[in-house]
Amino acid sequence: MKRGENMPKREPDTLQKILERLMHIDPPIKKFPVAPPDPDMGLYFVDLKDVCYITTKADQGREETMFMTSAKEAFYSNLGLSEIEKKLIEHPHFMRTSKYFLVNLTKIRALKVSSARDLWFDGLEKPIVNGVTSTYLADFEKRFK
Amino acid sequence: MTEDLYKRVEKYYLPERTIISQDGEVVRVKDIVFLTIEGKDSVAVSCNNQKYKLVQPLSFYEKEFAGYFLRVHRSFLAAFDRIRVVYERYPEEEEPESVSRNKGGAADECELALRGTETRIPVTNTYSGVLKKALGVSTLHHLVPEHPDDKKLRKLGIIDFAWREFFKLDPKDTAAVKAYADAWRVLTFGKERTLRYFRRLGENQIDKRRLAKNIIWQTWRWIKKGIRKLFDGNIRSFWYEVKNALGGDEILDSDDVGMFYDTLREMIEDERLFRYKDFGFMDMNSPFHGVGKQRPEIILAVEKAGLANMARSLALEAGASHICTRGEPAVLTIEYFTDNLKAAIAGREVTLFVMTDMNPAGVSIRNSLISGIEAQGVKVARVVVLLETKDFSDDVLPGSKAKVVRYEQKGSVITPVPPAKMGQVTKALKWFESIGDPRLKTEAEYPGGKRIVTIWGIDSDTADREIIRKRFLEGLAQSLCFS
Numbered sequence: 001m002k003r004g005e006n007m008p009k010r011e012p013d014t015l016q017k018i019l020e021r022l023m024h025i026d027p028p029i030k031k032f033p034v035a036p037p038d039p040d041m042g043l044y045f046v047d048l049k050d051v052c053y054i055t056t057k058a059d060q061g062r063e064e065t066m067f068m069t070s071a072k073e074a075f076y077s078n079l080g081l082s083e084i085e086k087k088l089i090e091h092p093h094f095m096r097t098s099k100y101f102l103v104n105l106t107k108i109r110a111l112k113v114s115s116a117r118d119l120w121f122d123g124l125e126k127p128i129v130n131g132v133t134s135t136y137l138a139d140f141e142k143r144f145k
Numbered sequence: 146m147t148e149d150l151y152k153r154v155e156k157y158y159l160p161e162r163t164i165i166s167q168d169g170e171v172v173r174v175k176d177i178v179f180l181t182i183e184g185k186d187s188v189a190v191s192c193n194n195q196k197y198k199l200v201q202p203l204s205f206y207e208k209e210f211a212g213y214f215l216r217v218h219r220s221f222l223a224a225f226d227r228i229r230v231v232y233e234r235y236p237e238e239e240e241p242e243s244v245s246r247n248k249g250g251a252a253d254e255c256e257l258a259l260r261g262t263e264t265r266i267p268v269t270n271t272y273s274g275v276l277k278k279a280l281g282v283s284t285l286h287h288l289v290p291e292h293p294d295d296k297k298l299r300k301l302g303i304i305d306f307a308w309r310e311f312f313k314l315d316p317k318d319t320a321a322v323k324a325y326a327d328a329w330r331v332l333t334f335g336k337e338r339t340l341r342y343f344r345r346l347g348e349n350q351i352d353k354r355r356l357a358k359n360i361i362w363q364t365w366r367w368i369k370k371g372i373r374k375l376f377d378g379n380i381r382s383f384w385y386e387v388k389n390a391l392g393g394d395e396i397l398d399s400d401d402v403g404m405f406y407d408t409l410r411e412m413i414e415d416e417r418l419f420r421y422k423d424f425g426f427m428d429m430n431s432p433f434h435g436v437g438k439q440r441p442e443i444i445l446a447v448e449k450a451g452l453a454n455m456a457r458s459l460a461l462e463a464g465a466s467h468i469c470t471r472g473e474p475a476v477l478t479i480e481y482f483t484d485n486l487k488a489a490i491a492g493r494e495v496t497l498f499v500m501t502d503m504n505p506a507g508v509s510i511r512n513s514l515i516s517g518i519e520a521q522g523v524k525v526a527r528v529v530v531l532l533e534t535k536d537f538s539d540d541v542l543p544g545s546k547a548k549v550v551r552y553e554q555k556g557s558v559i560t561p562v563p564p565a566k567m568g569q570v571t572k573a574l575k576w577f578e579s580i581g582d583p584r585l586k587t588e589a590e591y592p593g594g595k596r597i598v599t600i601w602g603i604d605s606d607t608a609d610r611e612i613i614r615k616r617f618l619e620g621l622a623q624s625l626c627f628s
């Protein structure tokens with residue numbers, strides 16, 4: 001920068017940060033359509049703020065994706081984990097942490113540092129073991145500040 | 146950037162804003178579940194179900210709080226963040242049934258359940274597009290993408306109640322089975338719950354046919370899973386079980402028996418969801434069929450009960466299989482017969498020697514038998530019709546023939562003589578053409594160019610049995626040469 005030139009205004013960066021913070025408080029997507037728990041319902045929407053993690057599930061005779069809430073309720077979608085990841089790409093709370101998990105960063109209450117990371121969530125006694133694998137670890141640690 | 150931020154902050158601030166009621170009460174927007182119209186007033190309904198009469202029309206709040214309240218009906222704005230469930234909408238007043246709606250298509254009327262109220266908010270077609278866009282869904286009736294199994298059942302109007310629990314259920318765990326059955330047995334739902342799942346569109350009535358379908362489906366599923374016994378009676382035993390369970394609540398009554406049987410038939414014979422035999426129903430025709438020991442793949446089939454003994458003894462003589470259909474073949478009988486047959490023929494194709502009445506009904510019985518056997522996975526490679534008109538000499542025929550239809554003809558105009566219907570006449574004429582024996586058509590002339598025409602058939606039990614025996618054994622010998 002030459003002498004006499006004005007410093008560029010930093011306002012856009014600050015506004016961007018404010019916007020990001022607001023996005024974090026008020027995410028653009030708040031609910032997600034899942035298979036209704038009662039057959040008289042057409043559609044059921046799970047509140048993403050209640051979801052601890054999203055994982056693949058195939059132990060009930062079919063491939064599905066399961067949303068686990070802090071109230072220990074499981075909800076199911078036929079979308080694959082990658083498709084759900086795409087839909088939640090702009091959601092500031094959710095991130096992919098392994099081949100099998102999308103986690104809600106705001107619901108993590110504990111983690112164990114080992115080669116991977118085991119994650120504990122609000123309301124759930126059992127952790128997800130190896131919830132964060134090496135591929136996603138750097139990004140996870142960056143976002144989980 | 147500043148503009149984006151401002152919009153964002155404004156949206157974020159919307160629930161914090163207040164609305165003043167006609168009585169001067171201050172209501173926080175975040176406490177309002179929905180807005181509606183009562184009389185001439187706009188009304189805000191809060192989460193404790195308190196109502197506030199508002200000053201402005203709904204359109205004002207729709208615009209002022211765009212993004213927070215969403216118009217879903219001419220008279221309703223819903224707090225978008227509170228939407229929890231989308232239900233089917235069942236208008237109280239009778240409405241024409243929408244075909245597209247049944248297919249999950251354009252007609253997207255539904256009801257919304259919102260957090261903070263028991264009241265369901267109606268959504269009309271006019272506003273459903275905006276709602277779908279806001280919710281990010283392509284239909285309001287079912288999840289997309291839908292699992293193929295779910296889709297198949299939905300299209301059939303079947304609910305697989307609590308299938309996840311069912312999948313995990315251990316039939317040996319009697320306590321778990323009882324708990325599951327107590328919770329999910331359709332027959333014990335009671336009227337209110339039954340209405341919730343099986344309500345007829347546009348009426349506050351149970352859709353009995355859909356209910357019957359679901360009872361049948363559940364019964365089959367439970368039998369297959371091994372958590373209920375097979376029926377030790379016939380189809381009527383099933384009906385009595387259903388009627389006894391639902392009659393008290395006046396959900397089904399004696400007049401529904403035909404509907405119940407027809408639903409069962411439709412599920413088995415048209416939709417091929419399962420078989421009669423899966424329910425353990427007794428085969429009333431079991432004395433009328435059997436599988437041969439030496440040549441099980443050769444089947445001698447007769448229509449008339451009077452020919453059953455002849456068929457049995459002839460089949461026994463040849464080591465062949467036999468079946469007497471006693472009219473149109475019952476699917477249940479064919480299931481039992483073909484299961485026994487399959488065990489004996491080990492995948493081989495079969496040859497069918499068939500002796501039905503020589504008339505359109507006989508042709509129909511023959512075709513039903515062939516298609517019925519093939520539907521059970523047995524390939525019919527060759528069909529030999531045992532009865533021919535040449536077996537009946539001119540002096541024998543008058544005693545063997547029976548009227549099929551009678552019609553009046555003037556010029557080219559044909560009028561059926563009651564009780565015949567035009568369809569029967571058409572069918573009979575087509576059959577007569579295929580037979581090609583002029584003796585089976587007689588005509589009487591009347592003045593004015595009018596003719597009364599009678600088409601005749603031949604009863605199979607009037608046939609000379611020795612001719613039939615000879616033809617069967619010759620055909621059998623030919624079959625042996627082929628094989």
